[in-house]
Amino acid sequence: xxxxxxxxxxxxxxxxFLFLFIGVAGGIIVGALPGLTGSVGIILxxxxxxxxxxxxxxxxxxxxxxxxxxxxxxxAILISTPGTPSAAAxxxxxxxxxxxxxxxxxxGVATIASxxxxxxxxLCLIFIAPQLARFAVRFxxxxxxxxxxxxxxxxxxxxxxSLIKGLLSGFFGLLxxxxxxxxxxxxxxxxxxxxNLLLGFPMVSVLIGLFAVSQIFVELEGVGKPQKVFNQSxxxxxxxxxxxxxxxxxxxxxxxxxxxxxxxxxxxGAIASFMAYNEARRFSRHPEEFxxxxxxxxxxxxxxxxxxxGGAMVPLLSLGIPGDVVTAVMLGALMVIGVRPGPxxxxxxxxxxxxxxxxxxxxxxxxxGLGLLSVRIFPKVLKVPVRILFPIILALCFLGAFSLSNSIxxxxxxxxxxxxxxxxxxxxxxxxxxxxxxxxxxxxxQELGRALIMSHGNWGTLFQSPxxxxxxxxxxxxxxxxxxSGLRKAKPRTTG
Amino acid sequence: xxxxxxxKSDVVVGLILLGLAILFxxxxxxxxxxxxxxxxxxxxxxxxxxxALLASGLIVQGVRKQKAATAVSEKRSADEVTRRRRYALxxxxxxxxxxxxxxxxxxxxxxxxxxxxxxxxxxxxDEKKWYRIVLVAVISTTVLYGLFRIVFRVPLPRFDLx
Numbered sequence: 198x199x200x201x202x203x204x205x206x207x208x209x210x211x212x213x214f215l216f217l218f219i220g221v222a223g224g225i226i227v228g229a230l231p232g233l234t235g236s237v238g239i240i241l242x243x244x245x246x247x248x249x250x251x252x253x254x255x256x257x258x259x260x261x262x263x264x265x266x267x268x269x270x271x272x273a274i275l276i277s278t279p280g281t282p283s284a285a286a287x288x289x290x291x292x293x294x295x296x297x298x299x300x301x302x303x304x305g306v307a308t309i310a311s312x313x314x315x316x317x318x319x320l321c322l323i324f325i326a327p328q329l330a331r332f333a334v335r336f337x338x339x340x341x342x343x344x345x346x347x348x349x350x351x352x353x354x355x356x357x358x359s360l361i362k363g364l365l366s367g368f369f370g371l372l373x374x375x376x377x378x379x380x381x382x383x384x385x386x387x388x389x390x391x392x393n394l395l396l397g398f399p400m401v402s403v404l405i406g407l408f409a410v411s412q413i414f415v416e417l418e419g420v421g422k423p424q425k426v427f428n429q430s431x432x433x434x435x436x437x438x439x440x441x442x443x444x445x446x447x448x449x450x451x452x453x454x455x456x457x458x459x460x461x462x463x464x465x466g467a468i469a470s471f472m473a474y475n476e477a478r479r480f481s482r483h484p485e486e487f488x489x490x491x492x493x494x495x496x497x498x499x500x501x502x503x504x505x506x507g508g509a510m511v512p513l514l515s516l517g518i519p520g521d522v523v524t525a526v527m528l529g530a531l532m533v534i535g536v537r538p539g540p541x542x543x544x545x546x547x548x549x550x551x552x553x554x555x556x557x558x559x560x561x562x563x564x565x566g567l568g569l570l571s572v573r574i575f576p577k578v579l580k581v582p583v584r585i586l587f588p589i590i591l592a593l594c595f596l597g598a599f600s601l602s603n604s605i606x607x608x609x610x611x612x613x614x615x616x617x618x619x620x621x622x623x624x625x626x627x628x629x630x631x632x633x634x635x636x637x638x639x640x641x642x643q644e645l646g647r648a649l650i651m652s653h654g655n656w657g658t659l660f661q662s663p664x665x666x667x668x669x670x671x672x673x674x675x676x677x678x679x680x681x682s683g684l685r686k687a688k689p690r691t692t693g
Numbered sequence: 694x695x696x697x698x699x700x701k702s703d704v705v706v707g708l709i710l711l712g713l714a715i716l717f718x719x720x721x722x723x724x725x726x727x728x729x730x731x732x733x734x735x736x737x738x739x740x741x742x743x744x745a746l747l748a749s750g751l752i753v754q755g756v757r758k759q760k761a762a763t764a765v766s767e768k769r770s771a772d773e774v775t776r777r778r779r780y781a782l783x784x785x786x787x788x789x790x791x792x793x794x795x796x797x798x799x800x801x802x803x804x805x806x807x808x809x810x811x812x813x814x815x816x817x818x819d820e821k822k823w824y825r826i827v828l829v830a831v832i833s834t835t836v837l838y839g840l841f842r843i844v845f846r847v848p849l850p851r852f853d854l855x
Contacts, residue, residue, distance in 0.1 A: 248845045361750050365710060368744040372717060375740060379733040386733055387720055410791075413814075417783050420819045421776070584818035585825075588811045589833050595794070595810075596841060603848055609795040616788060624702055638740075646731035654730050 204551035208559055213253050217556055220257035221563040224264020225571075228271070229578050230586070231278045231425075232416055235265030235523040236629075239530055240409045241590065243401060244597040251536045252549045256556030258527055263315055263506045263560045265523070266466055267568065270307040270499055271575045275300055276425040283466025283502035286474040290487060290494030297490055301431035301572050306492050307499045308568030309441070310448050314500035315561035317452035318459065318507025322514075323554050325460070326543075329515035333540035338647035339658055343665035343672075345641035348518035350675040351462045352630040359625055360679055366626045370634020373398055380639045381646030393606050402598045402611040403635055404529050407628040409594045410615025413587050415622065426580055434572050440492060447477045447493045448500040455501030459508020462675075465521035466502035473501030503564075507557065514538050514550070518637070522629040529636050533601065696762040703755030711748035714741040783817050790814065802852035803842075807834040 207213060220242070227238035238261045246254040269284030274291035287307060294303040336344065352367035376387045377397025388394035436444065451473035458469040477497035478487045487494045509520030517539035519525035531538055536549070543550055598611035618628050645659075652658035660666060718741040721734045794810040808830040815826045841847040 244841070245845075361747055361754065365744065365747045365751060368740055368747060369710070371740045372713070372737075372744060375717070375737040379736075381731050382727065382733055384725060384733045386724055386737065387717060414784065414787065417787060417817065418780055420780070420783065420817075582820075584815055584820040585829055587818060588814035588829070591791070591814055592807060592811055592833060592837060596837060596847075599849070600841070600845075600847055605795060605799050605850060608798070609792070612791040612795060615791070624706055625699070626706075638736075642731070642736045645736070649730040654728075 200547065200551050201555070203548065204555040207252065207548070207552045208256065208555045213256070213552075214559075216249060216253050216257040217260045217559060218563060220260025221264040221560050222567060224261040224266075225268035225271070225564070225567060226578055227261070228265035228268020228280045228284075229575060230581065231272050231276075231280055232412060232583075233590075234269075234281045235262050236408045236526040237412055237590075238265045239523065239526050240405050240597065241593050243405065243530055243533065244593065244600040246530060246534050247600055251534055251546075252552040254534050255531065255536065255549060255553050256560070258530055259506075259510070259553060259557050260560040260563070262523055262527065263503065263557065263564060266502050266506055267308070267311040267315075267499070267564050269502075270311065270495075271304060272579060274303045274307060274495070275576060276579060278425060281466070283470055283505070284498070285467055286470040286498035286502075287495055289474065289498075290489070290491045293488070294490035294492075294495065295429070298430055299432045299490070300429060301434040302436060302492070303490075303495055304431075304572050304575065305434040305569060306436055306440075306444065306495045308565060309436070310444070310451075310496040310499040311503040311568070312561050312565040313445075313448050314452040314455055314503035315506060315564065316558065317449070317500075318456040318504040319554065319557045319561065320507075321453075321456045321460075322507035322510050322557070326511050326515045327550075329511065330540040330543040333516055334544060336540065336664065337662075338644045338651060339662045340664045340668070342641060342644040342648055342659065343662070343668035344516060344518060345637050345644060347668045347672045347675070348462065348516075348637045349633065349641065350672040350679075351518070352633050362624075362626045363630050366621065366628070367630035367634045369626075370631035371638040372634075373403065373631070374635050374638035374642075380643040381650075398610055398614075398635075399598070399601060399604075399607045400529055400635060401533050401601045402607045403614050404526060404632060405594050405598050405611040406614025406616075407618035407621075407631060408526060409590065409597075410612055411618030411622060411628065413591055413594075414615065414619040416583055416587050419583070424580070424583065426576070428576070431573055431576075434569060436492060444492060444496045447481075447496050451477060451497040451500035452504040455504020456508040458501070459505030459520055460511045462512050462518055462520050465509070465523075466505045469501040469505045470498030473497040503561075510557075514542065514553075515540060517640075519633065522632075525629060525632050525636065529632060532636065696758060700755045700758035700762055703758065704752050707748045707751035707755060711745055711752065714745040714748060717741045718745070787814065787817050790817070798850045800853060803849040804834065804838055805852055806850075807837070 208217065224235065224238055227233045228235065239258055242257060242261055265281060266283050269279055269281030270287045270291065272278050272280040273284040273287040274295050277288050277292040279285045279288055291303045291307065349367065352363060376394055377385065378395065379386055385395050454473050454476065455469040458472065474494060474497050477493050478484045481487065481493060509524045512518050512520050513524045513528060517537065519528045528538060594611060595608045598607045599605065601607060621628055648658055717737060721737045724733045726732050726734055790810060790813045794806055798806040811830040811833060812826050815829060820826055838849065842849050
């Protein structure tokens with residue numbers, strides 16, 4: 198109990214609470230602006246993270262994550278453009294309701310559902326993550342290597358349209374990770390005589406380039422196209438008590454569904470929100486209202502996608518493997534500030550974890566407060582001209598890359614990876630698998646090296662642990678499932 | 694992009710990635726081999742072999758798609774052609790601006806180079822009002838300088854031409 202009170206005091210310290218507030222408010226704005234996602238938001242926070250204690254950085258990042266997932270619903274409701282992929286299902290009923298002059302109520306329901314979804318998922322995180330970490334603390338190098346193999350198979354799940362391209366992106370990330378010192382012997386590899394490459398590519402710069410700078414090039418394509426704005430009345434914000442009571446039967450199961458899906462690595466908010474939407478329609482007494490501005494059609498995806506936030510943090514915090522794209526970027530950001538998520542984090546820094554849990558809970562209430570109080574400001578946020586926004590983001594990207602090691606070389610790498618990221622996006626290659634490869638590759642190699650040293654070079658040691666075998670089996674299952682669904686997607690094209 | 698163009702680009706990218714995999718695989722022979730434990734060559738070789746296989750798969754897939762795709766002539770309107778050309782020009786200029794900024798900042802310093810980079814980017818994003826360009830470029834640079842140099846004490850590059 199004393200630890201919880203300490204964590205509450207820590208989070209409510211004005212300086213710490215300010216960073217949580219910046220994270221959540223920034224997340225809502227980033228999520229609301231089409232083109233900017235939670236991943237970009239986290240990357241824009243990077244330059245600020247180096248100057249705050251790790252616990253504060255962690256609650257700020259988590260606030261940004263939750264805020265961005267919620268923020269995506271605002272543009273989905275007001276201008277029919279989901280700010281983040283997670284909010285795609287919210288468009289189906291949010292936009293029609295806004296067109297009926299009830300945009301305020303649509304945002305109000307989305308805010309309440311997101312808050313409840315977030316609270317339920319944080320509670321699940323608090324109960325599940327420490328148990329999982331307690332179990333994982335027994336892991337040795339063999340189990341860790343198997344776990345990283347499983348983490349890498351997530352690449353297949355986040356591959357997007359083409360499995361082969363997704364896998365190639367992931368292996369491109371692994372190849373990038375082999376440049377520089379090898380993590381076992383410290384022998385320099387593939388540096389081509391360039392001194393800066395002796396330490397490999399700076400991970401922060403690669404992250405900034407692939408996610409944020411490449412987005413600036415994508416936005417450049419839209420120059421000259423009119424920016425979508427919302428000029429209608431907002432109407433009433435809060436649903437009636439009767440409406441709210443009716444929605445609880447949708448919100449609670451959708452939140453639990455979202456949390457469960459979030460825990461499965463490689464899924465994410467988009468899948469959860471569409472599944473929750475379908476389930477809500479299936480169990481509804483008025484399924485015909487879905488798609489015409491149904492409140493349940495807004496509440497279900499919003500509760501589910503915010504439910505994934507806590508769920509996605511379960512594997513991230515307890516095992517050190519990301520649950521989705523945003524948590525993959527978050528993993529990179531955490532490693533940069535010296536926090537390596539995993540079971541040892543619970544044992545070595547329990548105060549950081551307690552602060553995170555309390556911070557996440559406060560983040561949900563901040564979403565509720567900010568969401569309901571700012572309803573009339575949101576249409577103005579969407580009017581921020583991209584011609585002002587993106588030059589500032591570019592400057593922040595350069596500063597973020599520079600801040601880590603005060604190196605102009607890092608700025609250049611961030612920009613060059615921005616070009617690479619843009620080319621990859623245009624050619625249908627996802628950038629998320631690259632990040633997974635860059636982050637998890639060296640850890641996998643290091644753990645494999647340790648396992649082989651401990652077993653005096655016996656490769657058979659990798660298959661002697663039941664836990665490791667379990668991870669290999671679910672890795673195989675994960676890859677074969679992705680292969681199967683990839684083939685199913687490709688079939689109509691080739692035969693048709 | 695049409696199916697035919699996508700298939701062609703898949704083949705080209707597949708060839709590039711295959712070349713990259715072969716290059717790194719070949720270079721791995723210059724690394725020392727360790728008898729016991731994990732050699733520095735093991736992981737890169739595994740990665741490059743799988744990458745080469747996947748790249749070959751992409752090439753085969755691209756070639757098959759190219760054969761299957763019907764030759765649909767994509768006629769673009771004059772407006773579309775002009776828009777694409779403008780975008781290509783903007784893309785090149787932003788790439789030059791970004792790379793140029795990273796090269797010039799070491800001589801000009803953050804305070805001098807950043808407003809120009811921001812003004813250039815705003816122009817490329819079609820901002821036409823000069824006073825807005827000046828205001829945004831100067832105010833943003835000042836705020837970022839204040840925050841990072843004064844508050845966070847980041848040693849931002851300074852004017853150092855000589």
